[in-house]
Amino acid sequence: MSVLLQVEDLTVNFALRTGDLTALNGVSFALNEGERLGLVGESGAGKSVAGFAIINLISKPGYIAGGRVLFQGEEISALPQEAIRRIRGNRISMVFQDPMMTLNPVLTIGTQMVETLQAHRDIGPSEAAAIAADKLRKVHIPSPEKRLRQYPHEFSGGMRQRIIIAVALLNDPQLIIADEPTTALDVTIQAEIMDLFLELCEQSRMGLMLITHDLAVVSETTEKIAVMYAGKIVEEGRTGDVVRSPRHPYTQGLIAALPQGEHRGTRLNQIPGTMPTLTRIPPGCSFHPRCPHVMAVCARREPASLPVDYPGGGQGVVACHLFDPQRHDE
């Protein structure tokens, strides 16, 4: 299996009047060809910033302060804007929560899809329209030729999200980055959209980076999970391993806080406090003020990303002093 996307030590800062703020703090992970990865975490954890940083779409006052991104072996983080623009919407596509971030309300779906195609390929309008109709068919929109002549407002929320996915598919990308693609949708429509993602990924061996706050959705659709907290990945591993036997205390707390149909009516496990805002990231491990296993070292030193084993032999990475073999020295 070859590596599709490799993110190494990616760091994003926001330059504010009061000084620099680190929104993404040394994030590393890899995704193989055709693999599906879920990036989960609470709001403000830095998930969207990570998604944008990968395709070099961080705008001022934000800037990429360090690290690199390799896509199919090419260091795309070092490319000039012109070159990365040829990759975006082409080999890497994005799908957002709000379809209107992608769609222009005053143009027909067809016009927009044809324009997107022609921006990347030298093809005529009828050929482009045929590809557009084909992609609408792929996302199961009935009578696509007729639909191409309609405007975004003529579609329901679920249909609009399908159209966005069809737009993302136009140039047959190898990777789709989907940022909360179903968060605004009702549960029955969410299930259909996630089915669609699964089907498309499997059909064409497309990689998927699914960004969401919803662990259950990620656990049903992805093969790998990376859990973010305050700008860092605190745990990464195979989805089944992380969900069944989370190792990082934050992941453990998060999963235990979810009602799972057992012990109905009893108190839920709650993580005390809230995730810190970026201006007040605690020293050491940023989770330490909320951690039930906190040790003296946790407030002093930032934990490194350490390899962990899951029951059953799976391997992952955890940023927590509990897993540091040298810890007792302190």
Added chain:
Amino acid sequence: MMNDMNDAPSAQTPPILSVRALSKVFDISGGLLDQLALKDGRLRRVKTTVKALNRVTFDIAPGETFSVVGESGCGKSTLGRTVIGLYPPNGGEVYYGGQRIDVLSPRQMLPFRRRMQMVFQDPYASLNPRKRVAAILEEPLRFHHPELTAREVGDRVKEVMEQVGGDVQWLTRLPHEFSGGQRQRISIARALVVDPEFIVADEPISALDVSIQAQILNLMMDAREQRGLTYMFIAHDLSVVAHISTRVAVMYLGSLCEVAPAETLFAAPRHPYTQALLSAIPRLGKKKSGHVRLKGEVPTPIHLPTGCVFHGRCRYADERCVREIPELLEKDGGTHVACHGVAEERI
């Protein structure tokens, strides 16, 4: 007077709240010019109305957590607001503690306004941004208990602040100085401070992160225990509903499809819509397995379908479903289902 209603859901104890054939219509015609339309060659005035609630009937027993679920726009918030008297109904009745309340004057309604409280989804919008937390909590208390001295008011406010896990120091601060979870604690404190019996909580945790949701749910479950509260809990997160509810009502397009004890509903949903809804819940640690796919999309409540409002999307629909509105009928195990297919025992 309520017990002789045909086919009305019955609880073992006398209900704290009873809703009978409750209907709510919103007129969205706009101004006179918007209402004019050419029909059969003549200019006519056409009213456009949203049928948000259609003959909704249920009982809530004291101490219950009665949840209302369904997809956005199905009428959950309208139901909560109509029950509590924020919206006048267009038909049907609401009884609280056996007394009919939907016909009361604002003055007669006053004592019920204390006993029934509401907590909203958006703690940002529901707290006055210019008022300090102390004032937000003292105001309803003074209004409903004019006999209390300033000191008693202060004591009660502090006590309730502690109960919701707040801090007395919060009292001097303004709403914007708090996180979403803290604001929701303050909204709950505001509801609790007047010592209510019944709380309608409209998506109280939907805007919060998972770790904070658990904090607020625990707070609500503790308050129920300590104060003997009854909840009507409106939510779209079905895993949460499965966890905290005693009974659940499933709504579709302003109508109740199914009302059942929580355990029964999640173990054996009867109505075809409930079955589709529950099969779509994402489950932690499960591989995605086939959910019931619904054909088509939710129709608008402006043009309600004939017969069963679900018939256009239902794979069991037959000619009777298109023609006749199904009644909410009692099945075994305290379940009530509004479906011809279930009534005819073909589902």
